Every structure is written in C-alpha cells, then in structure tokens.
Amino acid sequence: MAQAKKILFSTDREIKSLKAGEKRYTAKDALANGLFLDITTTGVKSWWYRYSLNGKQERLVIGRYPDLSLKDARQVRDESASLVAKGISPKQKKNKVSSTLFSDYGERYLNEVIKKDRKDPYNMILCLNNDIYPIMGHIPLDQISIEDVRRTIWRKKEQGYDAAANQVRGLLKRMFDYAMTLGLVPYNPVLAIPSRHVHKAKPRDRYLNTNEIRTYYTTLLNSRIYRPRKLGLLLSLLTLVRKSELLRAKWEHVDFDSRMWLIPETKADSMTGHSREMVVYMSDQVIELFKELKTIAGDEPYVFVGRKSGTHISHNAFNTAQKAALALTDIPDFTVHDLRRTASTHLNEQGFNSDAIEACLNHTAKGVRGVYNKAKYEKERIEMMQKWSNFIFDVIYEPNVIFFNQNRKIG
Structure with missing residues (x-):
C-alpha cells in the first residue's frame, strides 16, 4: 500500500x-x-x-x-x-465485545434500563421484538451502521406509521446512548438521523361531530366485525380511556356492585414518567356492555380475550376494527385515540366541569394549581358519565336497535 x-x-x-x-x-x-x-x-x-x-x-x-x-x-x-x-x-x-449481538445487548438493556424505569415494559418489548430485532438483532452491536439504523426506522415509515417510526428511532437512540456509557460502542449511529426527518408531530384536533358519531357507529355495529371489537370501540367513546387501558382490562378490576372499573396502571405521565391508577365510574350502559363481554369471555382473566388463553387481544386489534368500519363510510379519517378527544369536546360543549372531564381523561392540571388541586370530582364524574352515555345512546340507539336487543335493551 x-x-x-x-x-x-x-x-x-x-x-x-x-x-x-x-x-x-x-x-x-x-x-x-x-x-x-x-x-x-x-x-x-x-x-x-x-x-x-x-x-x-x-x-x-x-x-x-x-x-x-x-x-x-x-x-x-x-x-x-x-x-x-x-x-x-x-x-x-x-x-x-464484537461478538455481542444486538439482540443480546437488547436483552441487557431491557433488564438494566427499561424494566427499572417502567412498571410496564410491554410496549418497549413489543417494539424490540416486532420492529428492531427482525432487522438488526443478528448484527454485532459494534458493527451496526447508520444504514442498518435507517433501514430499521424506514421499514416502519414505509408501512405508513411515521409516529411509530419515530418511536423506534427514540428507543434505538436511548439504547446506543447506554451502549456508549458502557463503552461497548464508540459513537451513536442514530444521531445521524434527526428525529425531525422521521416524523414531525402535528397537534391533532380531529373529533367526531354528532352526525359522524351516528354514521360511524351505525356502520360499525351493523358490520360483520367481531362483536367484542364493536363493544370495545363503543366503550372507548363512553369511558374516555386510552386504547391500551381498554385492551388490557381485567375482570378482577371490574366491580359491578360498586359500579367502578379500576385501572391500576395507566400510561406514564409525560412530566414525571410515573404511572397513576385511575377509576372509571360505570354508567348503566357501560355496565351492560361489560356484562355482555363477561358472558363472551367466560373464565378468561381479560375482558378482551386474546387468541391464547390467559392473554388479551393484540395492540392493533381495535385499530384494525376501527379502520375496517371507517372504510365503509365517507367519514374523514380518524384514530381510536381521537374518540377521547371526541368525548372531551362534546362534554365541554355541553357545559360539564372541565376539571371533572380532565379527571376522566386521567390528565393532571399543570402548574401551581395542579400541585394543590387533588380533588377527584367523584360525584360530578358519576353524573357526567351517565349523562354522556345517555347522550350517545340517544344518538346511535334507534338505528341500531336490533344490535342492542341481541343482548337486551339498554338505557
């Protein structure tokens, strides 16, 4: 040379x-x-x-x-x-260290970082197993290139999930940051791919108006979609809970006598990183929907039963059902999460206590007021959730009377 x-x-x-x-x-x-x-x-x-x-x-x-x-x-x-x-x-x-495969390092990161920082590492494990390991799990940690990282992130973008692609990028960045801390790699290849080039988040303002609620749920309830999925999407609108909280609901936390559904762990707070428990006060209609789901679930521990005994449905089950029903309408696109915004918007328009609405969404007030205001608004929430269910059933019941009467009339 x-x-x-x-x-x-x-x-x-x-x-x-x-x-x-x-x-x-x-x-x-x-x-x-x-x-x-x-x-x-x-x-x-x-x-x-x-x-x-x-x-x-x-x-x-x-x-x-x-x-x-x-x-x-x-x-x-x-x-x-x-x-x-x-x-x-x-x-x-x-x-x-060159013989350390990325999948082996990933398990170390899972045990030493993720499981210590998060009470529920389910989503992180899902991301590793479904989105990261199939692409780069077999590559030695210190041999992973920028192109390997780009390929892993862009696979998710090409599937049409830009926000999820950015979550993959975020997890990879944190993993390589820790690998640098341990001295396993000399630099972080993820830094070569700025987050703004993967996904630029835009504040969402989509919600369903009354006519859209009627049209969408009439189409959904009269479709051939699996009945528990229909009930789940209806419960999503009635209870204001997050999709992840709904699909992981357990019967041991549903108390029909006290008319309360306890969610022991909700999504971690963006400010503190900690999860909070939440109570959902069940209306007459919500109780009847849960009773029908109990009949379907039998002795299974989860409300929405997965393919294998003892498991709940997949993370995308409600998404798939929602998109299938939406495709049968001419309603502009919306997500399952937008149903929370739909409920919040209508409840605020109807003049309910904004703090009670935020409590139903399990949001915390910011600033000094959030520090001192610890009220749970139990009475207001019980009344509001019943009136909200009454309103929704008035909107969608008549066109779907056959669907509801398959079990028994509610309301």
Whole structure:
C-alpha cells in the first residue's frame, strides 16, 4: 500500500477534499497522534488508530467517515490512547465485545434500563421484538451502521406509521446512548438521523361531530366485525380511556356492585414518567356492555380475550376494527385515540366541569394549581358519565336497535 505521509488534515473540509486515487493511501490527522484516514480506490474513507504496545505495532479500525465524524474519531482515539497508556490493547478489547449481538445487548438493556424505569415494559418489548430485532438483532452491536439504523426506522415509515417510526428511532437512540456509557460502542449511529426527518408531530384536533358519531357507529355495529371489537370501540367513546387501558382490562378490576372499573396502571405521565391508577365510574350502559363481554369471555382473566388463553387481544386489534368500519363510510379519517378527544369536546360543549372531564381523561392540571388541586370530582364524574352515555345512546340507539336487543335493551 502506498503511503502518503505528507498528506495531513485537521478539519472536515480538508477531509472532504481527499479524493480516491489510483492506489489506496492514508492521510494523517495533524492534531491527534496516531489517527489516520484510509482512502480506498473507490473513495471509502475509514478511520484507523495506530499505536505501539509492548514493542509491537497494532492498528485499530475505528469506523467509517462520515458515519463517524472527525470530532468523534478523535474522541475514540483519545479513549484508546488512554487504554494503551494503561497497557491495554484497544484492538483486543474491541474484539472481545464484537461478538455481542444486538439482540443480546437488547436483552441487557431491557433488564438494566427499561424494566427499572417502567412498571410496564410491554410496549418497549413489543417494539424490540416486532420492529428492531427482525432487522438488526443478528448484527454485532459494534458493527451496526447508520444504514442498518435507517433501514430499521424506514421499514416502519414505509408501512405508513411515521409516529411509530419515530418511536423506534427514540428507543434505538436511548439504547446506543447506554451502549456508549458502557463503552461497548464508540459513537451513536442514530444521531445521524434527526428525529425531525422521521416524523414531525402535528397537534391533532380531529373529533367526531354528532352526525359522524351516528354514521360511524351505525356502520360499525351493523358490520360483520367481531362483536367484542364493536363493544370495545363503543366503550372507548363512553369511558374516555386510552386504547391500551381498554385492551388490557381485567375482570378482577371490574366491580359491578360498586359500579367502578379500576385501572391500576395507566400510561406514564409525560412530566414525571410515573404511572397513576385511575377509576372509571360505570354508567348503566357501560355496565351492560361489560356484562355482555363477561358472558363472551367466560373464565378468561381479560375482558378482551386474546387468541391464547390467559392473554388479551393484540395492540392493533381495535385499530384494525376501527379502520375496517371507517372504510365503509365517507367519514374523514380518524384514530381510536381521537374518540377521547371526541368525548372531551362534546362534554365541554355541553357545559360539564372541565376539571371533572380532565379527571376522566386521567390528565393532571399543570402548574401551581395542579400541585394543590387533588380533588377527584367523584360525584360530578358519576353524573357526567351517565349523562354522556345517555347522550350517545340517544344518538346511535334507534338505528341500531336490533344490535342492542341481541343482548337486551339498554338505557
């Protein structure tokens, strides 16, 4: 290999000016001793760190440029030089960890970070198993490239789930941050893919007006969609709970006598990261819907029974049912989560206590008022939830009388 010892660089601009030649060559960092760039005849630029240890020359391949910036390469060089000063071979240390597959590291991250930070790691485990491991689980941790990361994220975007793709990116970023903390990787490849290029969140304001509620639920209830899914989507509107809270509902938490449904753990608060328990005060109509679901579920622990005994339905079950019914209408697109906004909007328009509405949504007040206002608004919520159910059943009952009478008339 031809050596061009006189070729030096000290800035990114100078690195970019290094072009492929007829022969492979190296260029030396003028500011960091032992740091080189190897430039192939095809223009591929790779970082090398050359050093002497115990009288022997060694070469550590750090990574590729521009995947690894000049600043980051210098940092790796400094960390490696520190190891050499202690009599430790950076190359041998790297070889020891290079056999760690990303899936193996992922399990370590799950146990050491996720399970300690989150009471319910279900969604994170789902993301790892369904969206990340199939693409990069078999690749050694320190060999994962920016392209591997991009491919994993873009797979979700190509499925039409930009927000979910951004969640995949966020999890990967946190995983590589921790890997850097442990010294398992020299840099975080996810940083090369800015979040704003994956998904730019837009505040949603979609809700269903009264006519849309009537049209949508008439179509849903008269469709051939599995009956528990229909009841679930109706309960979503009546109870204001999140989809995840609904699909994981357990019979042990539904008390027909006290007319309360306890949700022990809700979605973690965005401010504190902690989950809160929530009580749903059940209206007459909600109780009847739950009783029908109990008849269907039998002795199963979950309200919405999964394919295997002892499990609940999948995360996308309500989404699939909602989209199938929506496709049969000319109603503009909306999500299951938009049903919460629908209920909140109508309840506010009908003049109910805004604090009671927020309590039903399990939202917390912000600022000083949130610190001191700990009222649960039990009386107001019980009355409001019954009136809300009455309103919805007045809107949708008559066109769907046959559906409701399959069990028995409610309301």
